Amino acid sequence: MKKNGQKEVCSNTQAVHAGETGAYWGNSLTVPIAQTSTYVFEDSDAVHRFVTGEEVRIDYGRYGNPTQHVAEQKLAELEGAEAALLFASGMSAVTTTLFAMLSTGQHAVIMDDCYRKTTQFCKMVLRKFGIETTFVPAGDYEALEGAIGEKTRVLISESPTNPHLNVMDLERVVEIARAHRVKVIIDSTFATPFNQRPLEFGVDLVIQSCTKYLGGHNDLIAGAVLGAAPIVGAIKDYRGILGGVVDPHCAYLLIRGLKTFPLRMARQNEITFAMAQFLEAHPRVRRVYYPGLESHPHHRIAKTQMRGFGGVVSFDLDTDLEGTMRFLDGLQIPVIGASLGGVESIVSHPASISYYELSREDRLEIGIKDELIRYAVGIEDAEDLIGDLSQALDRI
Numbered sequence: 001m002k003k004n005g006q007k008e009v010c011s012n013t014q015a016v017h018a019g020e021t022g023a024y025w026g027n028s029l030t031v032p033i034a035q036t037s038t039y040v041f042e043d044s045d046a047v048h049r050f051v052t053g054e055e056v057r058i059d060y061g062r063y064g065n066p067t068q069h070v071a072e073q074k075l076a077e078l079e080g081a082e083a084a085l086l087f088a089s090g091m092s093a094v095t096t097t098l099f100a101m102l103s104t105g106q107h108a109v110i111m112d113d114c115y116r117k118t119t120q121f122c123k124m125v126l127r128k129f130g131i132e133t134t135f136v137p138a139g140d141y142e143a144l145e146g147a148i149g150e151k152t153r154v155l156i157s158e159s160p161t162n163p164h165l166n167v168m169d170l171e172r173v174v175e176i177a178r179a180h181r182v183k184v185i186i187d188s189t190f191a192t193p194f195n196q197r198p199l200e201f202g203v204d205l206v207i208q209s210c211t212k213y214l215g216g217h218n219d220l221i222a223g224a225v226l227g228a229a230p231i232v233g234a235i236k237d238y239r240g241i242l243g244g245v246v247d248p249h250c251a252y253l254l255i256r257g258l259k260t261f262p263l264r265m266a267r268q269n270e271i272t273f274a275m276a277q278f279l280e281a282h283p284r285v286r287r288v289y290y291p292g293l294e295s296h297p298h299h300r301i302a303k304t305q306m307r308g309f310g311g312v313v314s315f316d317l318d319t320d321l322e323g324t325m326r327f328l329d330g331l332q333i334p335v336i337g338a339s340l341g342g343v344e345s346i347v348s349h350p351a352s353i354s355y356y357e358l359s360r361e362d363r364l365e366i367g368i369k370d371e372l373i374r375y376a377v378g379i380e381d382a383e384d385l386i387g388d389l390s391q392a393l394d395r396i
């Protein structure tokens, strides 16, 4: 997507080459895995140059690693960000960022449809440190502005959200935040930089769970925060203290995954759109949540700020809990699991996987119905996936 005549980013060329210097050990084509915890100094003068800032280098693995730096540079270029920081998980990126940006007595506003562990962090951990959070319905801009007070420092949202795929009007969120001098953090994991680049809308920080589409192979856990260099630099100090750094082998897997990321994402957008259309027309499906469909309440805004609509489609089946289980067990291609974004399709039943600790009444209050399914589409053939959906729908 190009906005205000800006250069197209997140291209295949960038995905393959960005961040890579090519000057690697033994003339290796691929980025070597610097499997080390510590870095040595040739003499005491080298130590002096390092501590006085005369020489910029790494001294210890918790503060950085050459393989990790290549991955960070590649992520920054794909997102159109000045700087990127990698973490041991998406949640480590979320928690370290919020610890860095909030102090005791301050306040944050968060959309209620955010990832469950992010909301738990606000309710259980930030509260323990005297930081209060107000939850507002995703997409209710009056409630969002009304929740901002003198002590508010941060607005946090996902876009699209999980599992209902609500899409925030980023320009509007930024306008509200600027009027109150509040920073905006968008968890863009479901969109990825291929489909949406929140920094172009004035958002201060983007968070990505690289575990999902960026890694793309269901084989790593990592997270990133991206934005302007000064704010990312401040968060880096907290990462060094809190310790949620990614390991070098994981950084290598991420680099490898990123090389095919735009190819995969384009395909996942395409297949998911076709599946959403199929589901919407099916008599055993009551409602489909996919921002690419005209029936989605945020379709208009999604069309203006997203290049594609992503690889997740959620839907309510026209049945009860037993029928939903027959459907789930009837699917032959996707595995049942909790993640998304990889090459293998994964289907989940949010009520029993992610929200099982809540009572049915509490689940219903936030739209997690017994018959809600979240389908994270992989890169299998569309006709196979649709054929499989069709036979499973016949079983309910």
Ligand SMILES: Cc1ncc(COP(=O)(O)O)c(C=O)c1O
Pocket: 089, 090, 091, 092, 115, 158, 162, 187, 189, 190, 209, 210, 211, 221, 222, 223, 339
């Ligand atoms: C939107 C979103 N943000 C953050 C996370 C956390 O990422 P991770 O599992 O890499 O810690 C997830 C995980 O599912 C997610 O869906």
